[in-house]
Amino acid sequence: MSTRTRPRAHPDDGSTTYREALREALREALTSDDRVFLMGEDVGRYGGCFGVSLGLLEEFGPERIRDTPLSESAFVGAGIGAALAGLRPVVEIMTVNFSLLALDQILNNAATLRHMSGGQLGVPLVIRMTTGAGRQLAAQHSHSLEGWYAHIPGLRVLAPATIDDARHVLSAALVDPDPVLLFEHGSLYNAAGILDPSVRSVDLDRAAVRREGTDVTVVAYGGCVSKALEAAEELAGEGISAEVVDLRTLRPLDDATFVGSVRRTHRAVVVDEGWRSGSLSAEIESRICEQAFFELDAPVERVCSAEVPIPYARRLEEAALPQPAGIVAAARRVVS
Amino acid sequence: MATAHGGTSAGTPKTKHPRRAHGSAAPSRTPAAAHDLDLLRRMLLIRRFEERCVELYSAAAIRGFVHLYIGEEAVAVGVHQALDERDAVVSTYREHGHALARGIPPGAVMAEMYGKTTGCSHGRGGSMHLFDADRRFYGGNAIVGGGLPLAAGLALADRLRGEPRVTCCFFGDGAFAEGEFHETANLAALWGLPVLFVCENNLYAMGTALAREHAQTDLAMRAASYGMAAWAVDGMDVHAVEKAARGAVESMRAGSGPHFLEMRTYRFRAHSMYDPDRYRPKDEVEEWKRHDPVTGLADGMRTAGLLDAATLEDLEHQVAEEIDDAVRAAEQAPEEPAEDLLLHVTGRHEEALA
Numbered sequence: 001m002s003t004r005t006r007p008r009a010h011p012d013d014g015s016t017t018y019r020e021a022l023r024e025a026l027r028e029a030l031t032s033d034d035r036v037f038l039m040g041e042d043v044g045r046y047g048g049c050f051g052v053s054l055g056l057l058e059e060f061g062p063e064r065i066r067d068t069p070l071s072e073s074a075f076v077g078a079g080i081g082a083a084l085a086g087l088r089p090v091v092e093i094m095t096v097n098f099s100l101l102a103l104d105q106i107l108n109n110a111a112t113l114r115h116m117s118g119g120q121l122g123v124p125l126v127i128r129m130t131t132g133a134g135r136q137l138a139a140q141h142s143h144s145l146e147g148w149y150a151h152i153p154g155l156r157v158l159a160p161a162t163i164d165d166a167r168h169v170l171s172a173a174l175v176d177p178d179p180v181l182l183f184e185h186g187s188l189y190n191a192a193g194i195l196d197p198s199v200r201s202v203d204l205d206r207a208a209v210r211r212e213g214t215d216v217t218v219v220a221y222g223g224c225v226s227k228a229l230e231a232a233e234e235l236a237g238e239g240i241s242a243e244v245v246d247l248r249t250l251r252p253l254d255d256a257t258f259v260g261s262v263r264r265t266h267r268a269v270v271v272d273e274g275w276r277s278g279s280l281s282a283e284i285e286s287r288i289c290e291q292a293f294f295e296l297d298a299p300v301e302r303v304c305s306a307e308v309p310i311p312y313a314r315r316l317e318e319a320a321l322p323q324p325a326g327i328v329a330a331a332r333r334v335v336s
Numbered sequence: 337m338a339t340a341h342g343g344t345s346a347g348t349p350k351t352k353h354p355r356r357a358h359g360s361a362a363p364s365r366t367p368a369a370a371h372d373l374d375l376l377r378r379m380l381l382i383r384r385f386e387e388r389c390v391e392l393y394s395a396a397a398i399r400g401f402v403h404l405y406i407g408e409e410a411v412a413v414g415v416h417q418a419l420d421e422r423d424a425v426v427s428t429y430r431e432h433g434h435a436l437a438r439g440i441p442p443g444a445v446m447a448e449m450y451g452k453t454t455g456c457s458h459g460r461g462g463s464m465h466l467f468d469a470d471r472r473f474y475g476g477n478a479i480v481g482g483g484l485p486l487a488a489g490l491a492l493a494d495r496l497r498g499e500p501r502v503t504c505c506f507f508g509d510g511a512f513a514e515g516e517f518h519e520t521a522n523l524a525a526l527w528g529l530p531v532l533f534v535c536e537n538n539l540y541a542m543g544t545a546l547a548r549e550h551a552q553t554d555l556a557m558r559a560a561s562y563g564m565a566a567w568a569v570d571g572m573d574v575h576a577v578e579k580a581a582r583g584a585v586e587s588m589r590a591g592s593g594p595h596f597l598e599m600r601t602y603r604f605r606a607h608s609m610y611d612p613d614r615y616r617p618k619d620e621v622e623e624w625k626r627h628d629p630v631t632g633l634a635d636g637m638r639t640a641g642l643l644d645a646a647t648l649e650d651l652e653h654q655v656a657e658e659i660d661d662a663v664r665a666a667e668q669a670p671e672e673p674a675e676d677l678l679l680h681v682t683g684r685h686e687e688a689l690a
Contacts, residue, residue, distance in 0.1 A: 037496070063496060069526065074485045074519035081489020081503075084474060085424070087496065089489075104516075108479045109486060116476065117467035118458025119680035153681050177683030 018160075019189040021167035022052045022128075026090065029170055030060050033088060036174065037064040039075055040092030040128075049094045050130060050189050076102035076127065080110050080179075083125040088174050093129040096145045096183065110179040111154030122177045126170065131159075132223045132273055133321055134187040139309035142317075144273040146183045146222070147280035150250040156180045156204065157250040159222035163191065164199045165208075165248060172202045183250075185223030204249050207257040213243035216331050217261040219284055220271040221247035224322055228271055231327035240335055250280060258284065259291045266297040267334040271322050276304035301330035369642045372633065373651070375417075375574050376643075379409040379630045380655045382433045385442055388659050389432070389449065389463075393609050397667075398449040400462045401478075405433035407572075407604035410629035411536055412437040414577025415504060415597075418585040421471070424494075424503040426487040429464035429478040430536075430603075434506055438473045440466065442662040452669035459672040460680060480541075481507060481514035484533075488520050491529040491594075502530040502588045510541025512558075513549050521562040521594070528593035532584055533559065535596065536571065538603045543615040559596035571601030572627045604628075 016024075029036045038053060044067040047054030057065040068075040072093060079091040093099045099106065106127070113121045133142035150157045156176055160169045166184070173180040210225060211232050220228040225246045232242035243265055245258045262268045268288055272281035285300045306320040386406050392398045405412070412433035419425065427434040435445050440456055448455030449463055457467050457476070465476035474490065477483035487505035494501040511517055512535055524531045535555055539546050546553050560566040565587070569580040577599065584595035602624040606613035637643035 069519070069522055071519035071523060073516050074488060074523045077482075077485020077516070077520070078489035078492055078523060081426075081474075081486035081491070082493040082496075083489070084486065085490050085493030087493045104479055104482060105485060108482055109477070113467075113475070114683065115680045116457060116461045116465040117469065117680075118455070118460045120457070120467050120469035121474065122683050156682075 014194060015192040016163055016167070016195050017190055017192045018163050018166045018184075019050065019052055021163045021195065022170070022184065023054065023056070025167055025170035026053060026056060027059070029088075029090070029174055030056070030064060033174070035086065035088040036090060037066060037087065038090045038092065039066040039068055039079060041068055041070055041094055043067060043092050048092065050184075050186065052128075052184075052189075053092070072098055072101035073105055077105040077109065079125050079127070080105060080113075080123050083123045083179075084113070084121055088124055088126075090126045090128060090170070090174075093127060095141055095186075096129050096131040097140050097143055099127075099129050099145075106149070106155070106179070106181075107152055111152050114154060114178065123179045124174070124177050125179045126173045126182060127179065128182040128184060130186045131183040132185040132187060133305075133310045133317060134223070136312055136314055136317055137186075138312040142310035144305065146181070146250055147272065147274040149181050150253075150280055150283075152251070154178060155251060157183070158204065159183045159185070159248065159250055160202075161185075161188070161220075161222050161225035161246050161248065162210075163193045164196050165202050167195055168199060168202045169204075172204050176204070183222060187223050191226070202248070205252075205254060207248050207254040208246045209243060209257065209261065210246045211242070211244040213241040213265065215241045215265055215335050216267040216269060217243045217245060217258065217265045218269045218271060218327060218331065219245045219247065219258050221250060222273065224271045224273055227322060227324045228327055230324040231331065234324065234328050235331055238332075240331060242331055247284075253284070253287065255287050255291060259288060262288050262292050263295045266295055268296070268300045269303060269327060269330045269334060270300060271303045271327055273305055273322055275307050276302060277307060279304055298334040301334050303327050303330050369637075372637050372642055373647070375413055375578075376630070376633050376637065377651055377655065378413045378416075378437060379574065379633065380651060381442065381658065382409045382412065382436050383630050384652075384655050385436060385445070385659055385662075386432055388663065390609075392449070392663070398463070400464070401429065402449075402463045402609045403430040403607065404603065404605040405430055407624065407628070408536060408538060408599075408601045409433055410574035410577050410633075411534065411571050411599045411601055412506075414574045415506075415532075415534055415581040417578040418581035419502070419504055422499070422501045424472040424474060424487070424490045424501065426474045426483040426490070426503065426505040427466070427476055428480070428483065428507055428511070429476070430508070431466055431476055431506070432463070435466040435468070435473060435476075438468070438471055440468045440471060440473060442658055443665045444468075446659075446662040447666040447669050450666040450669070451672065452666055453672045454665070454669040458680070481511035481516035483507065484511065484516045484520040485523075487531050488524050488529055491524065491531045492527065495527070495529055500589045502532055502585055504532040504534060506534045506536060508541065509535060509537040509539065509546055509555065510544075510549065511535075512537075512555050513541065521559060521564070521596075524594040525562045525564045528591070530588045531594040532581070532588060533564075533594060533596040534581075535559070535598045536601055537598050538601050540603075540607070540616065542607045543611070545615070556596060556598040559598070564594045564596055565592070566596035566598070568598040568600055571599030572629045572632060574629055574633055602627075
């Protein structure tokens with residue numbers, strides 16, 4: 001860890017927040033590779049919409065911590081162009097909702113140029129954005145659309161769920177020769193914990209088993225992993241042993257880990273903050289059925305967001321999202 | 337002119353060729369004559385290449401969307417006179433002319449039209465997606481305006497590295513209406529990026545006339561509002577195009593930021609092979625054809641004593657042979673094997689397969 005002074009939320013107990021872990025990862029990348037620069041709305045003087053890049057402008061200067069106009073299409077596309085020219089841009093989009101303004105660049109250029117050029121042009125670009133609900137920001141700041149991006153060949157889609165992943169995912173993303181989308185769940189930024197010094201990197205090809213169990217596999221990712229772990233704790237009190245698999249990478253999916261887990265537990269609950277219809281959860285359930293149908297002792301259950309634009313009112317928002325109680329109830333149904 | 341470009345003299349042929357003063361004494365040995373002959377050869381190559389594409393399309397040898405550049409050759413050829421190999425070029429779906437002017441071998445372009453393994457995009461792109469990484473030719477973008485932000489990024493990379501390169505981005509009057517043009521123009525001007533915006537204003541966004549797509553049809557004036565140098569240029573006159581491009585690129589290499597050139601031009605053919613071309617008056621098309629950039633240059637050279645019939649015939653013969661070779665090679669090239677379908681989706685996959 002750097003000894004430079006920087007804003008800390010928890011200066012005393014040695015813990016690190018998810019936000020700080022991401023910032024440290026950025027600092028490390030900017031320090032170790034002069035091809036890396038950060039670009040996006042309010043990443044510089046403001047310090048990042050969610051404070052991730054706070055202090056980096058002072059440290060690295062305005063050429064490398066580059067404030068952009070509100071022009072998602074232009075600055076994401078400029079990131080693609082800079083990546084084509086051999087740089088390693090990290091582009092921040094405030095939220096996944098706003099990324100739709102750059103969807104053409106992400107899908108029709110970043111994901112597609114390698115193939116259309118017959119392998120001549122790779123786009124080693126990292127795009128970071130916030131996703132998810134839980135902060136009463138209403139529909140246009142709360143949706144979970146990472147499953148849409150996971151539909152697209154040519155992209156790698158990541159959803160770091162822990163501070164260790166937040167700390168180390170960027171360096172792995174930056175060596176990927178293709179565009180990588182990093183979805184940071186908005187409710188995780190203040191999550192704090194002690195970084196595990198033995199963790200030095202993130203294996204982007206592997207999902208992580210966050211808790212071992214024998215009775216049911218709970219598959220989750222991003223902001224829902226902590227909810228799944230909370231549910232597993234409660235289930236343990238009832239004598240139900242739940243294994244929690246954190247997908248970590250939404251594309252390409254690590255079938256081996258979650259299907260392997262289901263082969264041991266014979267039951268599965270899939271948690272996804274996206275809407276159920278046409279969702280990533282549907283893909284995961286389908287792969288479990290394709291690969292382990294005869295190992296299943298019960299139909300796969302899904303816990304997803306309600307089919308509604310995420311509402312503002314706190315009670316309604318909570319009701320719309322996957323919650324530990326819903327995961328517990330689904331697990332009970334599959335083991336009964 | 338039936339549909340004049342903003343009331344200017346765009347498209348008016350140069351009846352008085354500037355090099356008339358050279359006279360007829362051994363003109364072909366002067367550098368100016370050699371230069372003009374080279375321009376003519378480059379434009380002829382594009383013209384004849386595309387005419388062959390029409391035949392091949394009619395014979396079903398090539399398929400997909402094919403957008404012809406016929407009538408606009410002076411723009412690609414003139415602009416490329418100002419660029420060199422260190423510069424980058426971003427293009428559109430009407431890019432055969434840009435690709436050939438950039439120096440991509442006609443054989444590689446033709447093989448791409450055939451979807452063959454020797455194509456410049458290994459059969460993944462076709463007519464609309466020609467690429468050549470070594471020549472810094474970045475497409476071939478079939479989303480109108482989609483290439484504009486890439487140009488800003490390529491230029492940003494050059495700026496960050498302190499390279500005196502420029503990035504030239506071709507696009508049409510249709511793309512000028514897209515947000516991507518305006519976002520990119522703002523970004524490039526704000527950051528002083530060396531992007532040469534070359535707007536090929538051929539008066540139609542597919543089938544929609546300029547005045548039906550733009551509230552203000554003076555595109556150069558609108559581009560200037562972003563704080564960059566912007567001119568309208570007679571896009572049917574290769575010398576005018578070359579002069580404007582050289583001036584802009586020279587200025588940009590000295591660090592003057594983005595420049596915008598509105599090339600007032602016209603496509604003689606329909607938007608694509610599927611287009612019945614019902615939206616343009618026939619006499620308008622015929623009127624523009626009288627300002628053909630290829631015959632215009634040849635006529636001017638002839639009048640100035642720089643070109644005789646034998647030289648032109650020889651040139652045509654060379655170009656025809658070059659295209660014959662390209663077609664022959666494309667026809668004989670192997671198909672991309674279906675087993676290679678999943679190649680070039682991600683770099684890691686290729687590493688795994690390698």
